[in-house]
Amino acid sequence: MRVALFITCVNDTLFPGTGRAVVSLLRRLGCEVEFPAAQTCCGQMHVNTGYQDEGVRLARHFLDVFGDYDAVVAPSGSCAAMVREQYPRLARAAAAGPRHAPVGGGPRPPGGSSAFSRAAAEMAPKVYDLSEFLVDVLGVTDVGAYFPHRVTYHPTCHSLRGLHLGDRPARLLAQVRGLELLPLPGAEECCGFGGTFAVKNPAISAAMCGDKVRGVLDTGAEVLCAADNSCLMHIGGALKRQRAGVRVMHLAEILAATEVQA
Numbered sequence: 001m002r003v004a005l006f007i008t009c010v011n012d013t014l015f016p017g018t019g020r021a022v023v024s025l026l027r028r029l030g031c032e033v034e035f036p037a038a039q040t041c042c043g044q045m046h047v048n049t050g051y052q053d054e055g056v057r058l059a060r061h062f063l064d065v066f067g068d069y070d071a072v073v074a075p076s077g078s079c080a081a082m083v084r085e086q087y088p089r090l091a092r093a094a095a096a097g098p099r100h101a102p103v104g105g106g107p108r109p110p111g112g113s114s115a116f117s118r119a120a121a122e123m124a125p126k127v128y129d130l131s132e133f134l135v136d137v138l139g140v141t142d143v144g145a146y147f148p149h150r151v152t153y154h155p156t157c158h159s160l161r162g163l164h165l166g167d168r169p170a171r172l173l174a175q176v177r178g179l180e181l182l183p184l185p186g187a188e189e190c191c192g193f194g195g196t197f198a199v200k201n202p203a204i205s206a207a208m209c210g211d212k213v214r215g216v217l218d219t220g221a222e223v224l225c226a227a228d229n230s231c232l233m234h235i236g237g238a239l240k241r242q243r244a245g246v247r248v249m250h251l252a253e254i255l256a257a258t259e260v261q262a
Helices: 009-014 016-028 044-048 052-066 077-099 114-126 130-137 157-162 168-174 196-200 202-219 229-241 251-256
Strands: 003-005 071-074 127-129 150-153 180-182 223-226 247-250
Touching: 003 016, 009 016, 009 229, 016 130, 016 251, 044 052, 044 077, 052 077, 052 114, 071 077, 071 114, 071 130, 077 114, 077 127, 077 157, 114 127, 127 130, 130 168, 130 251, 150 168, 150 202, 168 180, 168 251, 196 202, 202 229, 223 229, 223 251, 229 247, 247 251
Parallel strands: 003 071, 071 127, 150 180, 150 223, 223 247
Antiparallel strands: none
16 A cells, blocks of 8 residues: 655644654554655645635645555644545536636636546545544554553544544544543534634634633643644643643654653
């Protein structure tokens, strides 16, 4: 199986350690992981803010770069959901031509083709969040990790409502030696980040983040874990400003940890 790492923009720019953790973990489990150097943004930011033309061009590029792989693993529920949910819709809107409005309104995407639609449809089932790939494809929940800390897990909106990860992350964390998994009050509530939502609605975003931080602190956890570094960055910033003593870590980093590293 040819497996590719889709690092995503946020991780590549701000959290490269997460990508390294994914590669380390998958190699430990016997996977050969490749990193296509030509990869760029998936286009989520562009599509969500109405730049359909740019989003379609980035989607086409993504399909060209990752098309030959058997599986594409992304340490981001947000970006994985973009490829699986939005690419087929973008392709349908592009193929519809001028008779139909594009997805989400805004400028019309460049003229589509059946090749774009086929490529998007073929790519969607090959893109996985890390926990999906481990549990559903590799069939493992015990990845040989060791992390002796109290941890609580925040299910980010895209991983919860877009990818429907369910209890996969919790099942993986429950098998980590030394780890005590603590339930997070209000776990399914949004942290308030939401990409441009935090920029356009800063007061509401901050209030939502405040609620999430209170829930994290109520658990008594040492570490807050999630499958999206964007949400961890948002919540972690508030925790740091409050000097709460709780650190944030991506799920991949915990699963990659071993007794030797700890």
